[in-house]
Amino acid sequence: MTPPVSDVSVVLSRADLLAALQLQYDWGVDEALCEMPVDRLAEATPQLPPRVGTERQDFAQHLPEALSGGDGARRMPAAKAGSASASGLSARAVEEAPDLPTLMRLTEAPGDLFLARTATHRLEPVFVEGAPFMLIGEAPDADEDRSGTLFAGEGGALLEKMLRSAGLERGGISMAPALPWRPPGGRTPSDAEMQACLPLLLRTIALCRPGFLVTMGVTPLKMLVGPDAAVGRMRGRWTDVSVPGLATPVPLLPMRHPLQLRASAAARRNAWQDLLILMEKLSPEE
Numbered sequence: 001m002t003p004p005v006s007d008v009s010v011v012l013s014r015a016d017l018l019a020a021l022q023l024q025y026d027w028g029v030d031e032a033l034c035e036m037p038v039d040r041l042a043e044a045t046p047q048l049p050p051r052v053g054t055e056r057q058d059f060a061q062h063l064p065e066a067l068s069g070g071d072g073a074r075r076m077p078a079a080k081a082g083s084a085s086a087s088g089l090s091a092r093a094v095e096e097a098p099d100l101p102t103l104m105r106l107t108e109a110p111g112d113l114f115l116a117r118t119a120t121h122r123l124e125p126v127f128v129e130g131a132p133f134m135l136i137g138e139a140p141d142a143d144e145d146r147s148g149t150l151f152a153g154e155g156g157a158l159l160e161k162m163l164r165s166a167g168l169e170r171g172g173i174s175m176a177p178a179l180p181w182r183p184p185g186g187r188t189p190s191d192a193e194m195q196a197c198l199p200l201l202l203r204t205i206a207l208c209r210p211g212f213l214v215t216m217g218v219t220p221l222k223m224l225v226g227p228d229a230a231v232g233r234m235r236g237r238w239t240d241v242s243v244p245g246l247a248t249p250v251p252l253l254p255m256r257h258p259l260q261l262r263a264s265a266a267a268r269r270n271a272w273q274d275l276l277i278l279m280e281k282l283s284p285e286e
Contacts, residue, residue: 025118028185094199095244100127100207107180107200115193119181121148125204131174132282134210135159136201136224138217138257139189140182150175151258158258159216162271166279176204178220194223206245213241213250214278217257224252231256235274238281253278 012020097103104124116122123140135151137144143153151159151170160170179197183189201223205213215221221229224241231254240249255274261267 026185028183028187094203095206097203097207100125100204103200103203103207115179115181115183118184120145122180123148123150123177124180125176125208126150126174127208128172128174131172131208131210133212133214134174134176134205134208136176136178136213136215136220138177138219139179140177141259142182142186144177145182150177155257155259158261162258162275165272166275166282168282174208174210176201176208178215178217178223189219191227194219198223202243203245205243205250209246210250212238212281213252215252215254217260221252221254229254235270236277238277251281253281 094103094106097106119140121140121144123144137150141153141155143155144150146152149156156170163170163173178201179189179193180200183193201220213224215224218229218231221231221234225234225239234254235256238251238253241252242249253274256267256271261271
């Protein structure tokens with residue numbers, strides 16, 4: 001006779017416990033729940049004591065509260081709406097950064113920022129003086145998160161093949177990530193997370209002043225054009241986006257991410273058509 005579950009004694013080793021914890025981390029588990037249900041509506045709102053004696057500015061003052069746990073805005077505005085949607089002082093702190101090193105220092109994430117806490121590395125933009133355009137990638141994947149390098153692993157190898165077919169080299173192109181930190185488990189970034197990182201992306205573009213932009217994947221396209229943007233609907237043609245700090249709109253060409261080329265022959269055919277449009281833009285006018 002099988003004994004009741006409550007009578008079965010299970011002893012887990014340290015390795016088993018660590019493996020279970022790693023599995024939950026890979027699944028994107030970010031909150032520990034108690035064994036009994038809790039009526040959150042009956043709970044009183046906790047009153048936190050004010051911070052005293054600290055001079056460090058909270059990162060939430062530089063980026064919207066949505067990324068650091070607040071309610072935030074649920075819907076992400078298009079970049080052409082104008083300024084970054086952060087609080088007044090924080091928006092100015094990001095928008096007035098005079099150079100990329102200062103911008104990176106202003107947006108250093110402390111341990112209480114969720115995306116930064118779960119990510120292994122932060123991806124930083126790569127600025128190349130005289131680069132003809134800027135590539136903007138997706139949220140970091142596992143290879144990028146491990147290495148801290150934009151377009152790492154198989155995605156980077158495919159990108160280099162694409163660039164060489166257009167007569168370009170990776171080292172001559174400015175690049176930036178849509179989000180600096182990988183979402184837990186590689187999940188799709190939320191609208192709140194995209195809006196929170198939008199001021200950083202816009203200021204990066206303004207400081208690098210590229211001639212035009214090439215977005216690879218849907219995340220940077222949604223951040224710069226609007227939440228309803230779709231690569232399949234917008235690819236194959238140029239779209240102008242307004243960037244705070246730049247006097248004129250910047251042309252943008254949406255493309256599929258290199259890793260999406262494995263999906264079908266149609267995806268590879270579309271990528272080649274987009275590369276032809278890119279080469280036409282780069283060719284000197286006669």
